[in-house]
Amino acid sequence: MPNIVITEEELRYAALFESITGITPRDTIIDDKYNRVIFIVDKNFAPLAVGKNGINIRRLREHLGKDAEVVEYGEAPEDFIRNALYPAKINSIKITKLPSDGKVAIVTVSEEEKAVAIGKNGKNINRAILLAKRYFDIESIKLT
The missing domain is CATH 3.30.300.20 (K homology (KH) domain)
Incomplete structure (x- = not known):
């Protein structure tokens, strides 16, 4: 941390x-x-x-x-991101290294859950990004 x-x-x-x-x-x-x-x-x-x-x-x-x-809190970045995106139901989370030495989290959700994961005005996804950066140096989160 x-x-x-x-x-x-x-x-x-x-x-x-x-x-x-x-x-x-x-x-x-x-x-x-x-x-x-x-x-x-x-x-x-x-x-x-x-x-x-x-x-x-x-x-x-x-x-x-x-x-x-x-x-x-979650010890693993995947657990913490899952918690930060709650109440969205997450199918999978994969942390990938970028060529720039940064990291990105690829979060897979169903089409029905995308709006929940994003939240009103992006509130939920921005909370997850804020926490992922603060705790695990993950630059961004991509929803798929």
Whole structure:
């Protein structure tokens, strides 16, 4: 995992997340482009973080004045990308090296799931790209 620098504002949001959910996030990312804060939690902790009927997410939104999203961490880039694209049903993910020494993730989804994977205004695919770059130096994600 690359060195990740957390800002003071992200630390404040992480503390708020922990006080509302009781779960310590692995990472907190402010995404101003989509007016959201993305919280990365350990495997199997997303349902607890979201809360019954999404109550914790609603509370976070009220306090933050932004959308709050929870993504489960995955040790393997394929697992993390799959989690970041949730709720889209992914058929396969293949990480390929580029001639420029970069990496690209080729994600295969059914035609019906493409819209879910992309999300409104590209919100879901951009979340996955942001996280793939931050954690695994993957430059882009291609949906097929």
